Amino acid sequence: MSTTDNSTTDGTATTDDKPTGPSEGSDVIEPPADSDQPSIRYHTEPLLTPTLALMGSVALAALLGIGYVWNDPEAVGGPELAELVIYGIIILASLLLIRLSLTLLVLWRTRYTVHDEGFRTEYELAYHSKSREIPVEELRGQERERGRFETLFDCATIRLLTGGTDSSLGFVEFVHVPDPDLASERIDEVKRRHEVLDE
């Protein structure tokens, strides 16, 4: 899980190796000269630690709840009802942990890309793949959100918003981006570059 940045101080990026596909260790990835693929300006993967911390919190809360009922069964109406409450907590916590594990799996296989023509989120897991992209000309703004765990682990969720309404694409979301300032900067650069070329 790392974000890479080989850009120079003037904001332009180095392209010494010119690899042919996204890889760790380079910020700008130029496609081969004969390719019609756009240049990738930034790519990263979501941080997994906020989800892992949330899973730990769920497990801890469940254990605290079970411990409380175990120690004081009369609080819920007696030992027999306490047993039911404990089973209920275990089932609920297990369902939450299953769900968070699935989220973790998807995040583990997710990749965010900023390229010259748009912004893409994609994942591939167990022969199932999904991607979503908005073209650069549709970008109207960015929304950044930091939950408690995201603040703790210094990451953020960035939503790239479009201006459409009915049946619009809506937005693309970069969840738990490890370096949100850099990500926002790259997004702004691509947008500005597009506007300059468009004029």
Add this chain to the structure above:
Amino acid sequence: MSPIQVDVISARAMLLWPVDVIIRPERLVSVSAADGGRGWIGSAVEGIRVTVAYFLNLLLYAAPLTLAGFGVGDGATAPDALAPTLAAVAGDADAAWAFTVSLSTNSAFLLAGTLLTFATFHIGVLLSGSSKGILISLRAVAYSTGVYLALMYTLVWYVATTPRTATAGDLLLWMQAAFFYYFIDFFDAGLTLPGGRPDAVDASGLSGTEQGILILLALSAVYYFYVLYAGARIGHGAGRIQALIATGFVLIAPVLYVVGTILLSLYT
């Protein structure tokens, strides 16, 4: 989008529906990005879609109960005005009429629960200042009641009518009475419910099946409130406190009802 794509998405959504119901219930009330900012025609279509989905759920809940014989009265005869039509459609007009009446009776309880939930939830959303329209509340309530409240009603029906689960039935009745008596004692009202104050039930007599049913009942209640909370958070864009106020209003509605009934009895 071609019709083939629509079919594929619908089939996938149907396959994922049980997963959503158990693992990620907020998906039931979340609005997809493609749904955002619809006009009034889109809103009307969505309203009809949610209502139809709800009544299909209601039918799925009430039809098995009716077929199992719940709520079926003896000697029901079709009204003269409807008898020829019912006879033409179903053959036996009286049997068709009895089935229709029973189906309506069995649906009425859940429908009443839905209407009460809808009214209290939307009032809660309005009071918390986070309302983004009645349609969003309708969606949240349709799914929370159409799925989870329906499951709770079914479980209570089963427990109340099956001899093997008599202890669980007595326990639920005792809890209901204890809830009433808590407020009667709180206001020192000196009222008694029909049947008097029930004795505490010995829960050690609960069988494994009864324990399972009671756990499922409690989990359904948790999901029911969670979907309302998620509806306020995701649909109405409410903050945590606002969503808790909206959901809390549904939760305290029975309290308000009981307190209101006691106060009316005391002062009238």
